[in-house]
Amino acid sequence: MDKAAHAMPAPTAAAARWRPDLLPALAGLRHYVLIPVLLLVWEFGVRAGWIDGAMAPAPSSILAALVDMSDAGLLWRDVWASVLRVTVGFSLAAAAAITLGLAFGVWTRAAAYVNPLIELIRPISVLAWIPLAILWFGLGDKSAWFIIFLGSFFPIFTNTYLGARSVAEIHVRVAQSFGAGRWLFVRQVLFPSSLPYIVAGLRVGLGVGWTCVIAAELIAATSGLGYMIQLARTMIETEKVMAGMLVIGVVGFAMNAAMLWVERKLIPWAQPR
Structure with missing residues (x-):
């Protein structure tokens, strides 16, 4: 029981070392969550026919054009x-x-x-x-x-x-x-x-x-x-x-x-x- 009690602070000390650096970075990612959500809605809207793909191509089509131009x-x-x-x-x-x-x-x-x-x-x-x-x-x-x-x-x-x-x-x-x-x-x-x-x-x-x-x-x-x-x-x-x-x-x-x-x-x- 005493050994377990003495072993408990070690993970806490390790967590204290990485949390100040990792948590702010992870928390900052939430500011970008709107971008993939909008892209998914846009893609779905084009595939479902709600959005005219000729006027506003789907993100997948834009990405494919980007890859083609890059390869060329x-x-x-x-x-x-x-x-x-x-x-x-x-x-x-x-x-x-x-x-x-x-x-x-x-x-x-x-x-x-x-x-x-x-x-x-x-x-x-x-x-x-x-x-x-x-x-x-x-x-x-x-x-x-x-x-x-x-x-x-x-x-x-x-x-x-x-x-x-x-x-x-x-x-x-x-x-x-x-x-x-x-x-x-x-x-x-x-x-x-x-x-x-x-x-x-x-x-x-x-x-x-x-x-x-x-x-x-x-x-x-x-x-x-x-x-x-x-x-x-x-x-x-x-x-x-x-x-x-x-x-x-x-x-x-x-x-x-x-x-x-x-x-x-x-x-x-x-x-x-």
Whole structure:
């Protein structure tokens, strides 16, 4: 009896070691339960004739089209083309927006003249720029880079400028009291204080840039996921259209997850508990 009593705490101690790591992961899976339920209902609805399979193909048909495009190598070519365009356009937008946002946080007089121009251009939809992009840069990568740049620039700039203008007054006074120059102030005070805003802007800007590349490829490109969807539409291959939409969602989800990882690494102190 004594031996059994002494042996009882061992499983409890072992459980205490794995439960803190395993249980949150298992609990997080319940947030995704709606997705398979909807897919099953959709599949059943098509097979039962409640949903027109020509207008909304069953998930099994979409998956089969996805496998066929993947085996042919066309899918990966178009995914790579779209991701590469977003990488270039987003990188240019991030560099320009962060630089200008921090600079205007320091030079407020210059910001007073430039901000009205930015606020005038910002509400213009990127779709309205596509005809000009084609006229200026032709079909292909350059026009897509331009559209992605416009879509990504404004969220990043707005958040960066807001962060630069939100630096605590006490931090500014401490830097001034220690005789910090403008460059030292930007590097040691302004940029670290603005970093949570910058990362938030980058996350939003990347999402907008990803939607912009699809819009640009629908009209102004000869490759990429948007072009693939447009080509499938002209051939009335609805399952390929929806397969492309699925890939767009998955890639966008992965991009957002990557940005969340970067956010946790760069600003761990700003993460919600």
